[in-house]
Amino acid sequence: MTTLRSVTVPVGELSSTIGLLEYLVLDEQLCWIRRQEGLVGFGETARFTSSGPDRFARAQDWWRSLLAHAEVQDPLEAPGTGIVAFGSFAFSKRSPFESRLVVPEIIVGLQDGAAWLTYTTTDPEAKLNAETANAALARYLEDLPTYRESDPADQVLPGMLSEAEWKNAVARSVAHVAAGDLSKIVLARDIAVKLASPLMASQVLRELAVRYRDCWTYAVDGLIGSTPEMLIRVQDGRAEARVLAGTLDRATAPVDDPGYAQRVLAGSAKQQHEHQIAIDSLTRSLEPFTSSMTSHTEPFVLELPNVWHLASDVTAELAPDGNGAVPTPLTLVEALHPTAAVCGFPTSVAGELISELEHMDRGPYAGPVGWMDGNGNGEWGIALRGAVIESPTDVRLYAGCGIVAGSDPSAELEETWSKFRPMLEALGLDRPSAVPLRSPDFASSRAGS
Incomplete structure (x- = not known):
């Protein structure tokens, strides 16, 4: 060693x-x-x-x-x-x-x-x-990179599934929920960005950290992003988590209605149901490691530059084991992952369906990302609103949605675009007006995933 x-x-x-x-x-x-x-x-x-x-x-x-x-x-x-x-x-x-x-x-x-x-x-x-x-x-700090300008030749291309294919996967997911196979599944999709010149990751991270300062901006070995969701934070024997489920795009919201987000999100039975599943999933998994636990009785509306979310914060006092040691951050991460917020419920059933319906390997997307120190402290988020740098000019973005009874495939597709927006903006790109059905260069490279 x-x-x-x-x-x-x-x-x-x-x-x-x-x-x-x-x-x-x-x-x-x-x-x-x-x-x-x-x-x-x-x-x-x-x-x-x-x-x-x-x-x-x-x-x-x-x-x-x-x-x-x-x-x-x-x-x-x-x-x-x-x-x-x-x-x-x-x-x-x-x-x-x-x-x-x-x-x-x-x-x-x-x-x-x-x-x-x-x-x-x-x-x-x-x-x-x-x-x-x-x-x-x-x-x-001797050699600092230069600034990368957006190039008209930069492209946003489809991932493993076309938009139509992904909406069909959503419809199949709703059918599974209606049949009673599960109560929620989180279905993700990817898009690919092909740049005309090499990416400057430091520039993208600075953009994310400034635009999404209330999120956690992360970078680990080419996995970059800015997540709004804290899986678990451990400090001095105390654990905290932030759970998100329920999303509303700010781009389509009326500008003169200050109560819009609260009314539409908190007043939606579908959104509240999805959020409650996520909260129950986390607290059930965390409870065996705690002596006490508290959470909001009602979720609050978290305002981000691109979307609103229904959010709840959970706080717990960790219980020592037989040797007097409290659980480590990695012990808690293993116990909590995957949560219903990124997988579904029951997670075992949802996980199998995800593999069948998404036609891709998520890799580190929606997995734990963060840090820990030698004294038992750490912060682990969920790798959302991010991307994987596959080469200096190839970047793959991911976004997912919670599918429950009543989910509409077209609305869920639009939600993924709202979640792609942070990374697209940081890359200096817009949502394309039309996305080709297939991108042979990218799709073929991941066909075996």
Whole structure:
């Protein structure tokens, strides 16, 4: 096992206006940012990959062994200081996508106005102090990328299913719900973006972090996005989650009706039903690990630049096990994933139908993404409103909808476009007026997924 050596040091004040955004400068970077605070990682000191049903357990074992052999100097001992791993996990246990944990060489952190720098190395001779940490960071900031302009030759192309085929899949899903096979299924689709010149991921991340500052902007190994949904946040023995289910597109809303979202979302039996399924799914899975748990009696309307959601926050006190240890973030992630909000209910039935109806491998889309530290703290969101960078000029976007009784295929298709909008805007693209039925270059490349 590799021995990690790490030092965390406080740094001077960062700009209150842009915070960590000034450090989003490289295309191969790790990040977790909300309201300009969070963590930004540079380089790589250690990595773990795994696939299959035991991917979470194997990652947990690797992380524990790594920490057991580590030399850590962390006078701050705050959430996100010391050795930190960023992670991304496949949505499906059957996916060939390799779930991964990555420990960066350098992390710049900012929380509640306090900033720090963590330097982690495998070099047994390296000095662990503020000078070496700042010198390591400076090496990553020497060559900064230029700005990419949108090009008329940039294309938005269909994914594995055409719009008509996907609407047919929605109709089949509604039929399964009507037959009593399940009460909800979350059906996703993909679209492909082919750029005329190489993507600049750092630019896209900055755009997302500014436009969607109340979401969590993430980047792990080419998986980028800005999610509104927190799967689980663990800090000092306390767990929090944010559940979303129920969506309303702001683009089609009347401009002179301030109560529109509350009336249409909160007043919709369909939307309330979908949301309740998601809440029940999460609290049922979280309960065995808690001593107490609270959630909103009624969901609130979460306002984002592109959509409104019905949202509920759940807070729980974690219960120690027989050895006095509280559950780790990865233990909770494994227990909670997949939630009804991204899979359906019952999840086992919905998962099988998803594989049959979507005709694609979701990879890391709708899987857990986030970070954890060596002291049991962590934040894991659900990889939504994002994309996978497949090559410097090829980007694949994903969006899904909760299908319940009464879902309309055309309305669900429009909802996916509202959820594609954050990434399309960050890429400098608009929804095409007409999408071809097939894109041979992209569809053929994923036919076996």
